[in-house]
Amino acid sequence: MKILEIENLSHRFGGGTFGNQEIDLSVRRGEFVVIAGPNGSGKTTLLRHLNGLLMPHIGTVRIAGIPVADDLRRARQMVGMVFQDPDTQIIGETVYDDVAFGPENLKLNRKEIERRVADALSETGLSAFAARRPHLLSGGEKRRLAIAGMLAMKAEIAVFDEPFSNLDYPGVRQVLSAILALHRAGKTIILTTHDLEKVIAHADRLVLMAEGRIVADGPPEIVMAETERFGVRQPCTFRNGGRIESWLS
């Protein structure tokens, strides 16, 4: 069953340049999709259409069959988003408050909010940090906090915009583990990156973008042969003809 359908999406910025052009993309429930492309290829612009932060000038985005524009609140509840810069995503003054921010906006009762926050913190291993100031967390912990916020909203689709940028090796492993746990729990994962090495071993599908368009889409082992033509480096092991290994192995 398709959880996300994008039909003929084009987005033009104020200056007249296109952020996205003629995008067609469908994602099955539970699929793990990596969208790769160089800087400026339109990845972030595309992601922002998934929960109505941007609206297409042409085309439609449907989440579980319903156009995003018809019910923005539903789309934002169903599509959880982790932004590239986690600092600008932190709203609460404590870790607990930040995770509670989304459920409070959904006007849930206090008991349900407390239950959801406790579950989300436990699933992301942040329970011990509940009373801490989020700005003092490490990079990996901040991303896990954003994931906890998404879990507390009960999002169906987890969208990650360059989740590994500015992270050290342990941070990458922490975040990757959290993403895989979401995937195992049945969530649909959509992740953008220009660094395939860290995540491609786990993806079901690789979508390549260049100049605002989708230029390749298919199983990673096939699409990866084309990545360097479009400014995305192939993983070392793939270049050497080896098998791609997980960063967690």
Add this chain to the structure above:
Amino acid sequence: MAELNFGYLPGDSFFHRLDARVKLIGLILISIATLHARMAPLLLLLGMALLPLFSIGLSPVKILRELRYFFVLLFFVFAARSLSTPGEALFSFMGISPTLEGTLMGLLVSCRLLLIALAGMLLMATTRTWEIKAAVSRLLAPVPFIPHARIGVMIGLTLRFIPMILHQVRQTQDAQRARGIEARGFFYRLTRLMIPLMRRTLKDADSMAIAMEARCYAEERTDPQLNAEKRDWAALAGAVSICGFVILL
């Protein structure tokens, strides 16, 4: 990110547990009382405001550091008062003659402003932004023709942005110091600070607004629970008594 100034400090002190409405009313009462207070009771109030700040973990050095720019303002207020108030000249140097009456008045006004700043700091350090938003909204709710929810949101967001702006100031200053700006004059440094600061603050504000939108932010949300208990009423009665005492003395 370094520790934020003027922000919430997680804790479980008496002031942390007080109802935000009581703290807000207390701040208003203290502000009114200081306008009528003489020097002796004002110094007493200053001492009383410092004690709870120390008790929540703010050291004198940290308080001085947090208020260092405010002290510049106090100096100008003091200087203006001592030079513009007619009276007995203390001394005369190059045509500048501060008066005894002006100096005393300048000290009094500076102490009043300092007390309000300290009380505000205590409120900010012990109260979450969303509790302040909820308190403002609840206190204004009985007033007809006032959009209380919207005013609460505006105040909440403004308070939320203060630590962010101060963080940007520090980052911009560090970047400029790294390129030797300390050798230049005060006004040059000020103009070089303001332009990038404005640009970065607006960019951050934009990012935060997007992050809040992505998590379904709305005026109507589940606010933090505000329950006035015996402790809160006792604190309010204490604040009223102290302020009354200060005015009458």
